[in-house]
Amino acid sequence: MPVFQYGADSNMISNVTFGSINNSSSVQSGNAQIYEDFTSISTDLQTGNSYLISVKGPSSTFPSDVVVFIDFNQNGNFDDSGERFYIGRLEAANPANAFTINNSIVIPANATVGSTRMRVLKNTNVEAYSNSAAPNSINSACDSDLRAGQVEDYTVMISGNNAVFPFPYCGAENVTTLTVSEISTVDFAGISNDSAMGGNSEVIENFTSVVFNASRGNDYPVTVTGGTHGQTSVSAYAYIDFNHNNVFDADEKFNLGYLDNSDPVSGQQSGVTSGTITIPVNALLGNTRLRIVKAYESSSWMGTLENLPCPSGWFIGQTEDYTINIQPENLSTTEVSKNTSIKVFPNPTTGIITLKGIKGLEKYEVYNITGQKLLEGNSEVISLESFVPGTYLLKIQTKDKKMITEKIIKK
Structure with a gap:
């Protein structure tokens, strides 16, 4: 169980919303408990899906970090890779004006199905008072070096994503x-x-x-x-x-x-x-x-x-x-499809390229490596003389609506 130096007064968790869970708890100072057991409250989750989570709570003087732990492999601890989620940082506020932070949690495809423990942990971060870029103050689900905050445990019921097409999307019903x-x-x-x-x-x-x-x-x-x-x-x-x-x-x-x-x-x-x-x-x-x-x-x-x-x-x-x-944002090489029946030459080029072997050219488009379209036309001779040296994508559409993509290097 986590250990706090100063307890939970004025630094408690006041609401957790996740799936069908929408649980508000006491913010009355003087009787706030370090640990609250809400494992009788649960929500259904499905592997492979993403779910929004929001956590609300006061933070008396210093901002507070919030981390959620889910024991996806049900081995009795939260220390395994992929079982912790940094939700964000709550700014200082009294209970009546407490802030809420929102984030999302993706349930991994290999999560063990069934009843699973989820822990919500909140802790004040002294360093964040003067440094907004201060690192997260919570090291583990059972951290023994916490300052002030609270722990709440819940239950999530995980099911496998084995539904048939087109479920869970709508059909023609x-x-x-x-x-x-x-x-x-x-x-x-x-x-x-x-x-x-x-x-x-x-x-x-x-x-x-x-x-x-x-x-x-x-x-x-x-x-x-x-x-x-x-x-x-x-x-x-x-x-x-x-x-x-x-x-x-x-x-x-x-x-x-x-x-x-x-x-x-x-x-x-x-x-x-x-x-x-x-x-x-x-x-x-x-x-x-x-x-x-x-x-x-x-x-x-x-x-x-x-x-x-x-x-x-x-x-x-x-x-x-x-x-x-x-x-991810960088261009995937699998995105570039080759067609050996056409020729783009010279490639690399110093300025002018020519297309050969295309049956029924409808149009071409030239993109930079970030996906921004720079040029389009419908001729078999393309000028890249104004382009800076680098790698570009040439996307060709034929009149029978086939798409061909070639990588072009401008020297």
Whole structure:
């Protein structure tokens, strides 16, 4: 059990909110206990998911550090790697004006399922009074050199993430009237996925085995091709669960525009639209759900038909689910796809490059190593004379909507 020099008075924890836990405890000085046992209070968690946590509490004179420990392997201690989370620092305040800090905790995929102990530990940090960059004052879950604060223990019930597709995301359960109008191709991050246009497809298709690699902070072109049946108001949206909370939030959608009929399929109208997806710098790393929805939009006698991440009501369109492997900010080499049928020369170059072997060049785009687009065009001769020496990415789109990416070195 942790040892505090000055106890918990005026430095206690007053609220912990995590999952379904929302527990407020006494802030009355004079009877505040160093340790409070709330293990009878629990919340359900699922491996691989991220959960928000907030901790509130006063800090009489000095700021306070807050650390959460979870015994993921259930071995009776919190000392193992990956079992501690620094939540943040509470500024000094009396109980009536106590501050709250927020952070998130990711439940590892290999966490042992079942009833698991969680500890919330708060301690005042004297050094932080004059140095905002002072290190965390809590060394362990049973630290014997703490100044003033409190410990609260809870229970979390961990379950494995073994649910079948598309759970835990929404399916077509809220669709009352359905006409499947298919997506035929999705191009994203150098990978193209084709799917059937025979009229017999599912309303939500599972392509989560198709993995796109993308890096934080970078922009990626995306193209969607599919049936329009002659309509001009067929939209495409991308929805990406960046925070891994199993919901497509309002700030996780990308409007890719309306499909035009520029690429007709025999016997059926088919259109195409393109947009750009920016991976936020704070997106959680690892496998992330991407949902592409193509839907007919209307406001008429049929009612309001719109493009939603969870199709409902009268739905005319189709949904396809994919996986994005989100990587750190630096460019991933797996993002660069080679096509030996084309030639880019000279490479390295001092200024001018020429493209050969491309069937039906639609356009090219040149990006720097951070993902910023610097140049675009549609000719087979590209001038990089104004560019500073370095490494660049050349992204080529053909008229049949194939994406090719080449690394270019400017000397």
